[in-house]
Amino acid sequence: MAKRKLKRFADVETFDNVAKPTMEEAMSDSFALKGKWNSDYFKNENPIVLELACGKGEYTIGLAKNYPNKNFIGIDIKGARLWAGAKYATENKMSNVGFIRTRIDFITCLFGPQEVSEIWITFADPQPQKNRARKRLTGNRFLDRYRIIMKSGGKVNLKSDSDFLYEFTKEVVAEGNLKVEVDSANIYEELVPGLGDAPLAKDLLIRTYYEQRWLNEGKKIKFISFVP
Ligand SMILES: C[S@@+](CC[C@H](N)C(=O)[O-])C[C@H]1O[C@@H](n2cnc3c(N)ncnc32)[C@H](O)[C@@H]1O
Numbered sequence: 001m002a003k004r005k006l007k008r009f010a011d012v013e014t015f016d017n018v019a020k021p022t023m024e025e026a027m028s029d030s031f032a033l034k035g036k037w038n039s040d041y042f043k044n045e046n047p048i049v050l051e052l053a054c055g056k057g058e059y060t061i062g063l064a065k066n067y068p069n070k071n072f073i074g075i076d077i078k079g080a081r082l083w084a085g086a087k088y089a090t091e092n093k094m095s096n097v098g099f100i101r102t103r104i105d106f107i108t109c110l111f112g113p114q115e116v117s118e119i120w121i122t123f124a125d126p127q128p129q130k131n132r133a134r135k136r137l138t139g140n141r142f143l144d145r146y147r148i149i150m151k152s153g154g155k156v157n158l159k160s161d162s163d164f165l166y167e168f169t170k171e172v173v174a175e176g177n178l179k180v181e182v183d184s185a186n187i188y189e190e191l192v193p194g195l196g197d198a199p200l201a202k203d204l205l206i207r208t209y210y211e212q213r214w215l216n217e218g219k220k221i222k223f224i225s226f227v228p
Pocket of ligand 1: 053054075102103124208210
């Protein structure tokens with residue numbers, strides 16, 4: 001493994017703003033912060049918003065700046081990626097930011113019932129192969145988990161370059177008769193210009209590492225916000 005990556009792994013172990021549940025904690029009810037993120041980590045009663053597949057955590061950081069009265073938690077399995085967001089939040093003393101290095105699959109062991117107000121899924125792997133369908137973060141398997149930890153009426157926001165994941169999500173939403181709040185297959189041409197100075201415009205202008213890569217390749221960025 002590259003030296004830099006190893007150093008980042010080691011750093012993440014020392015960051016106070018990165019929770020690193022053990023396998024046993026992630027698969028049982030023994031994770032200390034489950035149901036206690038507000039009281040024991042953030043020490044306030046503000047709403048909790050998750051960024052799933054957060055990578056370097058650009059949305060966790062960007063939204064935390066846009067909404068100082070909300071709390072943001074980025075989740076990703078790759079510690080060397082989380083490092084960037086966790087380091088930035090540490091250096092900038094961002095008290096409304098946290099990260100969890102774990103598999104999103106364990107989410108119901110990391111949060112209590114209705115502990116989460118909103119979820120962002122940013123440029124998740126589309127998992128187009130049939131035998132990986134269960135890994136799609138907007139599939140029913142995951143939506144059922146989100147329903148357990150989310151407050152009633154909370155939104156799931158998917159931002160993606162992938163036609164496949166976007167169309168798949170729209171099918172899941174239609175089949176489940178779920179309420180759609182916003183939907184655009186080409187946000188920078190069709191959605192953002194019409195939003196004026198609405199808060200969503202600022203949120204959608206946050207760019208992640210992967211988004212920038214896909215934009216450079218001329219891909220259109222999609223967004224769908226729905227209530228699971
Ligand atoms: C294509 S990257 C996107 C990263 C970031 N959101 C961005 O836009 O730059 C997908 C990320 O999802 C993470 N990931 C995929 N499946 C996961 C899972 N089940 N649990 C945790 N992380 C996962 C990967 O580690 C990777 O960092």
